[in-house]
Amino acid sequence: MLEDAKKNFHYKNIDLLKRYITETGKIIPARVSNVTASEQRKLTKAVKIARFLALLPYTDSHR
């Protein structure tokens, strides 16, 4: 899907992470985004930390 030479999946890199979550806030599966397995593991970790810190939403229907 995206061909960044280096994918810096870090919880502070919100702009990059945003491209790998759906509109509803779900993490896009690796089979769809063609992210490698090891990158996908880093991605999920980063997204979950970013969610906890209210940098990314858990869902699109937060009260």
Add this chain to the structure above:
Amino acid sequence: MNNYELTLILNPDLSSKFDDFQSKFDKILSDIGFGVKRLENIGRRQLAYSILNHNKGHYAIYQLEGPAEGALELETKLKYDTSVIRHLLLKVDTLSLEDSLLMIESQEAKKAPAEEIKVTPPKAKVVVTPKSDETSAEEPKITESE
């Protein structure tokens, strides 16, 4: 000694009193044997969802070095600190001593508003017929059909 990265979300109402908090917090850190290697005061930011009825939060990221026992103590201290609405203490291999992307983003956000307006050029340049004088660029099609 371990390296830690501590992200704090502070009550946005206390944003202006960050210096007070900082001096108080520095004392807590030194009491438990933690050294501050870097502090990034990111400032107020929109939260992706409300935490304790706050829609904004004051972010600060500490790069710390200290003993593991101190980390537990720090966790309990932060838990009962009412000015901290959320915190995350991560053990890291290496401390990042450069500006984080959040910091860069917040710095750009301060400059950006004026620049972004300049960037958008007027794209509506649709010249169809030289006859339609009084109409603006988007309207010529309508006048033709009439």
